[in-house]
Amino acid sequence: xxxxxxxxxxxxxxxxxxxxxxxxxxxxxxxxxxxxxxxxxxxxxxxxxxxxxxxxxxxxxxxxxxxxxxxxxxxxxxxxxxxxxxxxxxxxxxxxxxxxxxxxxxxxxxxxxxxxxxxxxxxxxxxxxxxxxxxxxxxxxxxxxxxxxxxxxxxxxxxxxxxxxxxxxxxxxxxxxxxxxxxxxxxxxxxxxxxxxxxxxxxxxxxxxxxxxxxxxxxxxxxxxxxxxxxxxxxxxxxxxxxxxxxxxxxxxxxx
Numbered sequence: 001x002x003x004x005x006x007x008x009x010x011x012x013x014x015x016x017x018x019x020x021x022x023x024x025x026x027x028x029x030x031x032x033x034x035x036x037x038x039x040x041x042x043x044x045x046x047x048x049x050x051x052x053x054x055x056x057x058x059x060x061x062x063x064x065x066x067x068x069x070x071x072x073x074x075x076x077x078x079x080x081x082x083x084x085x086x087x088x089x090x091x092x093x094x095x096x097x098x099x100x101x102x103x104x105x106x107x108x109x110x111x112x113x114x115x116x117x118x119x120x121x122x123x124x125x126x127x128x129x130x131x132x133x134x135x136x137x138x139x140x141x142x143x144x145x146x147x148x149x150x151x152x153x154x155x156x157x158x159x160x161x162x163x164x165x166x167x168x169x170x171x172x173x174x175x176x177x178x179x180x181x182x183x184x185x186x187x188x189x190x191x192x193x194x195x196x197x198x199x200x201x202x203x204x205x206x207x208x209x210x211x212x213x214x215x216x217x218x219x220x221x222x223x224x225x226x227x228x229x230x231x232x233x234x235x236x237x238x239x240x241x242x243x244x245x246x247x248x249x250x251x252x253x254x255x256x
Contacts, residue, residue: 008022022223025221029221040188041126041188049179086129118202122193122198129190134182141178149167
């Protein structure tokens with residue numbers, strides 16, 4: 001991909017000539033879409049953490065012998081194709097669909113209100129589709145916590161909230177950071193949800209790369225765009241590993 005990104009020429013006649021100008025050109029043309037993709041992915045990741053953490057916490061601490069059953073039920077919808085699940089969100093969120101239709105008929109929403117083609121629909125679709133990437137690392141981290149530490153907090157007259165804040169949350173931080181990384185990275189490059197649920201103003205960088213590769217056949221620019229995204233995510237992952245590595249987080253939680 002890096003080799004292709006340094007080519008220039010015309011469609012069908014690209015040649016390698018160290019054409020580094022493809023990189024600033026890609027950023028100049030689509031810098032705003034890179035920013036939008038990062039913002040969407042950040043919002044998606046936070047929402048997924050807020051939704052998945054209580055579920056993973058309940059399964060880990062209160063699931064009992066049925067933990068495997070609850071995990072299976074959590075993951076069951078995701079045995080369906082990614083595309084089909086996203087199309088069903090389109091069916092649910094359309095102007096006269098199962099959600100908006102009844103609300104409009106009883107007067108809670110104006111007739112011209114719509115969700116499809118907006119940032120809300122795209123973010124909601126990505127959040128739903130990537131929930132397992134968030135829930136599973138959280139569950140693994142919470143399941144590994146020694147329940148005796150939680151009981152010790154109660155024996156020392158700590159409230160449930162204090163026990164959660166002082167014991168559970170610090171020990172679950174490795175799972176939180178892993179969930180953040182595993183959700184944020186694929187969310188940035190997603191293009192299916194933006195294509196099906198969004199509009200022209202909700203285009204993400206994955207959509208642009210797909211169009212540039214498969215429709216415009218401008219392989220050098222598309223490769224440069226892909227390499228910029230990949231390099232940015234790799235740099236971010238490296239910084240995460242160095243600054244917020246799970247070993248350091250675990251050691252800090254244990255010492256605290």
